[in-house]
Amino acid sequence: PVPQVAIVGRPNVGKSSLFNWLARRRLAIVDDHAGVTRDRMMTLIEHGERFFELVDTGGMGIVDDDDLTADVRRQIELAINAADVIVLVVDVQTGLMPLDEEVVERLRGIERPVILVCNKADQPHQDVQAEEFHKLGRGHMIQVSTTQNRHRDDLLDLIVDRL
Ligand code: GDP
Ligand code: MG
Numbered sequence: 643p644v645p646q647v648a649i650v651g652r653p654n655v656g657k658s659s660l661f662n663w664l665a666r667r668r669l670a671i672v673d674d675h676a677g678v679t680r681d682r683m684m685t686l687i688e689h690g691e692r693f694f695e696l697v698d699t700g701g702m703g704i705v706d707d708d709d710l711t712a713d714v715r716r717q718i719e720l721a722i723n724a725a726d727v728i729v730l731v732v733d734v735q736t737g738l739m740p741l742d743e744e745v746v747e748r749l750r751g752i753e754r755p756v757i758l759v760c761n762k763a764d765q766p767h768q769d770v771q772a773e774e775f776h777k778l779g780r781g782h783m784i785q786v787s788t789t790q791n792r793h794r795d796d797l798l799d800l801i802v803d804r805l
Contacts, residue, residue: 656788
């Protein structure tokens, strides 16, 4: 079976943008407004002759949990549980938020490799802003920008190394 890689993180950090950027196609809806992506997007990615299935789990139901049907919540759980690698996305421009810590809390007990993707590091000088995310204590960290196309190959290398 093809290994699965799940993208998780609080709303608006750029999960769907990351999904499209890695897929090199606009599959997932990118939105300026924080919210939950209800559709679980999946796509097959090849990198260095390795294949994996990338899954955009949406906002993990963190913002409006009450609105989420049990079905959607189960889908998110399944995606995380089925994942061989978890890509945890945060936003260097907003900095560390309580919801980021909540996401890490939800990943507690899930013993899969985690890659901590510090997105929106549009300029090289913003890479240092990612330092504060070290305190999340989870995952190998990498700074990227989906809009400025920074470090896409480095991220893909990190992912396939952990499959
Ligand atoms: P999601 O809710 O986590 O799926 O986030 P989206 O992918 O919908 O993106 C939320 C917002 O962040 C959108 O306005 C994106 O254009 C913006 N965004 C995503 N990636 C980047 C980036 O690398 N740099 C900047 N400056 N904005 C980004
Ligand atoms: Mg999204």
